[in-house]
Amino acid sequence: MQITPELVEACRRGDAGAFERFVRQTNRSIYTVVLRIVGNPDDAADVTQDVYIRIWRSIRGFRGDANIATWVHRIATNAALTHLKKRGRLAAPMEEEQMAERLATVDDEDQRLSAAEVERAVERLPDAYRPLIVLKDMYGMTCEEIAEQMGMTEGAVKVRLFRARRKLAEDLTQGGVVVPMRKKKVQP
Amino acid sequence: MNTTEACRDFTPYLMAAPDEVDDLAAARLAEHIGTCTACRAESAQYSRLRDSLSLAGAREAEPPADLVPAVLARATRERRHVIPMLPVPQVELARVIQDNREVIAQVAGVAIVAAGAAWALWRGVRAYRTAPARG
Numbered sequence A: 001m002q003i004t005p006e007l008v009e010a011c012r013r014g015d016a017g018a019f020e021r022f023v024r025q026t027n028r029s030i031y032t033v034v035l036r037i038v039g040n041p042d043d044a045a046d047v048t049q050d051v052y053i054r055i056w057r058s059i060r061g062f063r064g065d066a067n068i069a070t071w072v073h074r075i076a077t078n079a080a081l082t083h084l085k086k087r088g089r090l091a092a093p094m095e096e097e098q099m100a101e102r103l104a105t106v107d108d109e110d111q112r113l114s115a116a117e118v119e120r121a122v123e124r125l126p127d128a129y130r131p132l133i134v135l136k137d138m139y140g141m142t143c144e145e146i147a148e149q150m151g152m153t154e155g156a157v158k159v160r161l162f163r164a165r166r167k168l169a170e171d172l173t174q175g176g177v178v179v180p181m182r183k184k185k186v187q188p
Numbered sequence B: 001m002n003t004t005e006a007c008r009d010f011t012p013y014l015m016a017a018p019d020e021v022d023d024l025a026a027a028r029l030a031e032h033i034g035t036c037t038a039c040r041a042e043s044a045q046y047s048r049l050r051d052s053l054s055l056a057g058a059r060e061a062e063p064p065a066d067l068v069p070a071v072l073a074r075a076t077r078e079r080r081h082v083i084p085m086l087p088v089p090q091v092e093l094a095r096v097i098q099d100n101r102e103v104i105a106q107v108a109g110v111a112i113v114a115a116g117a118a119w120a121l122w123r124g125v126r127a128y129r130t131a132p133a134r135g
Ligand SMILES: [Zn+2]
Pocket: B003, B006, B007, B010, B032, B036, B038, B039, B040
């Protein structure tokens, strides 16, 4: 996301043309993060529109010394998380699935996971898990930042992240993306 | 030694990113991984999974073609309904004046007439009050 300080300043003055340029420059990245969190394209388009209205209303209050990309990303993730919350889909699943057979182990360092396959597996995650993987493993946010945005404790974020990764790995293993299951040997 | 039993304690740490594990746990994990090939392999596998997720995170989805026009249309409606807050943006102010110059001219004309009338009235009242009382 490349946004110049001049463009931000023009948007803050209420320049409609500048805001249009801002939308054209940022809509792909905003739509992408929203889509990844909410998990379906129709909802993502609606939430993205809401994100821009929030930005338009509040950009006058944006401090020039802050990072605009971080600010915009935060508004987008907040809106997407709020959307999931409204649908009651952000709560942890009632029952954690049984600890499944442990992950296959591989010694082959060259085993590559296709980014597209991984992304599809993320889309298939339950709503309660998907945002954690998206924000932590795809966008590199810290557990502390995620905890603040999601209104959870940092410990709760780590626990749910653990379950989310396990679920994701199981899904990939079942889909044959990760190498075939191999029972872990009990060493003597 | 039953490795499965010991390994279970390390399971959450095997999939955690380095910044999620405190120093003591990281040291214990490193020690275990040094001797347990199964956990070493599993740790490497989760590490690759996180790398793949990070790579996937850099990819961008293609928004629907009508997204930008829809956003701009909503922003335009928003501008019409929201009274600009101070400080009034110069561009916005110029546009509002341009769009409403006839109304502004009429209002200004009425204001000048009203001000003139008020001034005349005030002068009249003042002249009456300051006039010497007639005996
Ligand atoms: Zn082990």
